[in-house]
Amino acid sequence: MVVSDLVEKFGLDIYSGKEGTGRTVAGGYASDLLSDVMGHAQEGQVWITLQTHKNVMAIASLKDLAAVILVKGNQPDEDAALQSNEEGVPILGTSLQTFEMVGKLYEALREHNIL
Amino acid sequence: MKLSENITSFKADLHVHTVLSPCGDLEMSPVNIVERALQQGLDILGVADHNSGLQCQVVREVGLERGLTVLCGMEINTREEVHCLAFFPSLDQLEAFGQLIYERLADFPNQPDKFGYQAVVDRNDQILDQPEKLLISAVDMGIEETERSVHEMGGLFIPAHIDRMRNGIIAQLGFIPPDLRCDALEISRHTSRKEILRDHPSLKDYPFIQSSDAHFIEDVGAAFTVFELEKPGLEDIGMALKRQNGRKITSP
Numbered sequence: 001m002v003v004s005d006l007v008e009k010f011g012l013d014i015y016s017g018k019e020g021t022g023r024t025v026a027g028g029y030a031s032d033l034l035s036d037v038m039g040h041a042q043e044g045q046v047w048i049t050l051q052t053h054k055n056v057m058a059i060a061s062l063k064d065l066a067a068v069i070l071v072k073g074n075q076p077d078e079d080a081a082l083q084s085n086e087e088g089v090p091i092l093g094t095s096l097q098t099f100e101m102v103g104k105l106y107e108a109l110r111e112h113n114i115l
Numbered sequence: 116m117k118l119s120e121n122i123t124s125f126k127a128d129l130h131v132h133t134v135l136s137p138c139g140d141l142e143m144s145p146v147n148i149v150e151r152a153l154q155q156g157l158d159i160l161g162v163a164d165h166n167s168g169l170q171c172q173v174v175r176e177v178g179l180e181r182g183l184t185v186l187c188g189m190e191i192n193t194r195e196e197v198h199c200l201a202f203f204p205s206l207d208q209l210e211a212f213g214q215l216i217y218e219r220l221a222d223f224p225n226q227p228d229k230f231g232y233q234a235v236v237d238r239n240d241q242i243l244d245q246p247e248k249l250l251i252s253a254v255d256m257g258i259e260e261t262e263r264s265v266h267e268m269g270g271l272f273i274p275a276h277i278d279r280m281r282n283g284i285i286a287q288l289g290f291i292p293p294d295l296r297c298d299a300l301e302i303s304r305h306t307s308r309k310e311i312l313r314d315h316p317s318l319k320d321y322p323f324i325q326s327s328d329a330h331f332i333e334d335v336g337a338a339f340t341v342f343e344l345e346k347p348g349l350e351d352i353g354m355a356l357k358r359q360n361g362r363k364i365t366s367p
Contacts, residue, residue, distance in 0.1 A: 033287065034287060034288050034289035035285060035287070035289045037289065038289040038290075051195060052194075053258070053288060053292075054292065055289050055292060077257065077259075
């Protein structure tokens with residue numbers, strides 16, 4: 001399963017980093033505390049958060065995450081989107097809140113035997 | 116022009132809450148705070164209530180009479196829920212900034228029985244005002260915009276208690292954005308500069324201050340910064356943070 005499969009399945013917006021939509025999805029991580037993500041997220045995971053700060057992108061790239069999904073219609077800060085384009089790690093968006101997005105993603109990853 | 120001739124040491128606790136902060140104890144009245152600060156041997160006090168500077172003027176007036184310098188500021192809770200101190204050269208600038216912050220503060224009313232009273236009081240502890248919104252909420256202003264706005268108004272911008280897991284910049288944002296113009300970093304009374312630099316060696320070039328973050332009267336002065344200044348005030352402190360004109364920090 002790749003990032004573009006999630007975009008299609010959940011009708012996600014692609015804000016930036018479109019080149020990275022072919023990245024393989026290895027799991028998911030939900031947290032709004034960036035130090036927690038830095039310490040505990042694993043390579044290839046999709047990160048679900050409401051934080052829009054540019055450090056989100058720096059950490060997503062550092063941890064080699066598959067993509068970031070911003071919830072509740074939040075849009076990335078301009079410098080976050082720029083870095084996402086440079087690094088090719090997509091920032092996606094949904095109007096759903098974290099609980100709902102996580103539930104859907106979890107279900108989909110189970111169906112595909114990724115979890 | 117004379118340089119560095121009349122430099123002396125000043126003890127400063129730049130992060131003290133008052134009765135205006137819902138979490139601030141009711142004993143934190145202007146007179147009590149100033150008295151306690153003087154007992155603790157402080158020369159400079161920073162008033163930094165959550166997202167509001169409305170209590171500064173009275174504390175400053177009481178301080179002026181008693182020989183205590185009071186800096187006018189607040190502790191902003193940014194969109195990322197990072198707590199940042201800001202101090203302004205005048206009450207006018209503080210007021211203008213305070214209005215901007217209040218407009219963008221989450222529209223959630225305070226419930227005194229749950230969160231505590233938010234009282235602006237005069238020197239006799241008579242209540243002058245009680246802001247309606249809950250002051251500890253987050254402001255819809257990102258940390259970069261907050262920093263720019265503080266600097267545009269001639270203020271100092273200092274991320275608060277950076278060692279704390281709750282609302283400290285490192286916990287919230289993972290690391291300090293290198294292009295964020297921090298005039299200093301504040302550490303809590305529970306750590307030391309040495310300990311912070313052991314965990315985060317990349318912060319070695321930042322000036323550090325240490326403060327009490329007092330919410331209770333007995334904690335005023337429980338941690339402090341020692342400055343070498345000519346005059347106690349924001350301008351000299353600004354120079355000390357940059358190690359200019361003989362001004363500097365000697366502790367932490």
